[in-house]
Amino acid sequence: MKAGRLAAEIVGYAKSAESRATALEIGFIDRAAATAAEAVEGADLVVLAVPVGAMGAIAAEIGPHLSPGATVTDVGSVKQAVIDAVRPHIPEDVHFIPGHPMAGTEYSGPRSGFATLFRNRWWLLTPLEGHDPVALARFRSLVEGFGAKVDTMDAPHHDVVLAVVSHTPHLIAYTMVGVADDLARVTDSEVIQYSAAGFRDFTRIAASDPTMWRDVFLTNKDATLEILGRFTEELFALQRAIRLGDGDHLHAYFTRTRAIRRGIIEAGQDTSAPDFGRGQPPSGGRDG
Numbered sequence: 017m018k019a020g021r022l023a024a025e026i027v028g029y030a031k032s033a034e035s036r037a038t039a040l041e042i043g044f045i046d047r048a049a050a051t052a053a054e055a056v057e058g059a060d061l062v063v064l065a066v067p068v069g070a071m072g073a074i075a076a077e078i079g080p081h082l083s084p085g086a087t088v089t090d091v092g093s094v095k096q097a098v099i100d101a102v103r104p105h106i107p108e109d110v111h112f113i114p115g116h117p118m119a120g121t122e123y124s125g126p127r128s129g130f131a132t133l134f135r136n137r138w139w140l141l142t143p144l145e146g147h148d149p150v151a152l153a154r155f156r157s158l159v160e161g162f163g164a165k166v167d168t169m170d171a172p173h174h175d176v177v178l179a180v181v182s183h184t185p186h187l188i189a190y191t192m193v194g195v196a197d198d199l200a201r202v203t204d205s206e207v208i209q210y211s212a213a214g215f216r217d218f219t220r221i222a223a224s225d226p227t228m229w230r231d232v233f234l235t236n237k238d239a240t241l242e243i244l245g246r247f248t249e250e251l252f253a254l255q256r257a258i259r260l261g262d263g264d265h266l267h268a269y270f271t272r273t274r275a276i277r278r279g280i281i282e283a284g285q286d287t288s289a290p291d292f293g294r295g296q297p298p299s300g301g302r303d304g
């Protein structure tokens with residue numbers, strides 16, 4: 017918003033005084049408020065960017081201080097739980113537009129933000145029934161001003177999709193790194209020294225913020241457990257194929273999954289890693 021001069025004044029609040037001071041120092045905000053309630057006084061737009069489990073408490077704190085006609089949005093990785101926790105605290109004359117930018121890194125805190133973070137990334141919105149289309153269109157064009165692409169869907173659908181493309185993969189990465197750490201035969205230095213790209217990517221993901229991800233799994237419980245159940249079934253089938261020496265099964269499976277990867281690249285959605293066949297992709301996040 018700062019880089020694009022999309023707001024007259026940006027007021028920030030964070031629980032820690034250090035985060036507030038850093039945000040001011042690096043120019044992310046024009047003014048730091050001492051409380052969340054003070055931060056939202058007179059604001060046209062309020063963005064809730066706390067761990068999913070903290071959204072409800074923050075909403076309760078700011079609810080009585082919101083201006084009529086203001087818009088409240090959030091950036092939480094889970095949507096239905098945030099809606100359930102936040103909506104009761106938002107006055108009738110305030111617009112609530114739940115959202116989720118599909119962009120980020122394993123880093124936290126104000127120094128981890130950068131102006132191009134949302135460029136060419138999806139920003140999913142899960143508007144509530146009976147929402148004001150004018151407020152939605154206004155917010156949508158703001159987000160497009162960050163360079164993001166917007167899509168809308170309902171919250172339960174969002175949560176299942178995210179369980180597949182983000183939440184369960186994060187859990188798998190956490191597990192794989194934990195397994196490597198547990199293996200006495202593989203010393204720490206070997207894990208670090210011989211890390212191939214696949215495992216290195218797992219370690220990056222597994223370095224993500226523990227509070228944020230704890231809250232994601234606690235609040236997207238059903239969808240994550242459903243996808244994890246399917247994942248476990250497939251894993252057992254592959255385990256069995258390896259044990260039986262069933263190369264056809266393995267080959268057919270890997271052929272199917274390779275087609276998915278190629279589909280992502282052809283759709284121009286790969287912003288994660290160098291694609292040596294097609295030159296450098298656009299920079300994606302801090303690790304690029």
Ligand SMILES: NC(=O)C1=CN([C@@H]2O[C@H](COP(=O)(O)OP(=O)(O)OC[C@H]3O[C@@H](n4cnc5c(N)ncnc54)[C@H](O)[C@@H]3O)[C@@H](O)[C@H]2O)C=CC1
Binds near residue numbers: 032066092116121
């Ligand atoms: N990091 C990422 O890659 C992405 C994160 N998200 C979502 O964005 C939200 C914020 O995540 P980040 O910006 O990465 O985290 P962050 O750690 O950089 O910022 C979180 C802020 O919330 C504050 N906070 C934590 N607990 C609080 C509480 N109980 N009450 C009041 N304030 C509290 C912290 O002081 C901090 O200022 C989360 O809901 C997360 O699911 C969404 C997309 C990507």
Ligand SMILES: O=C(O)C(=O)Cc1ccc(O)cc1
Binds near residue numbers: 122
């Ligand atoms: O660091 C990564 O690779 C991410 O996957 C970032 C991310 C984390 C959480 C989200 O809800 C959306 C994006």
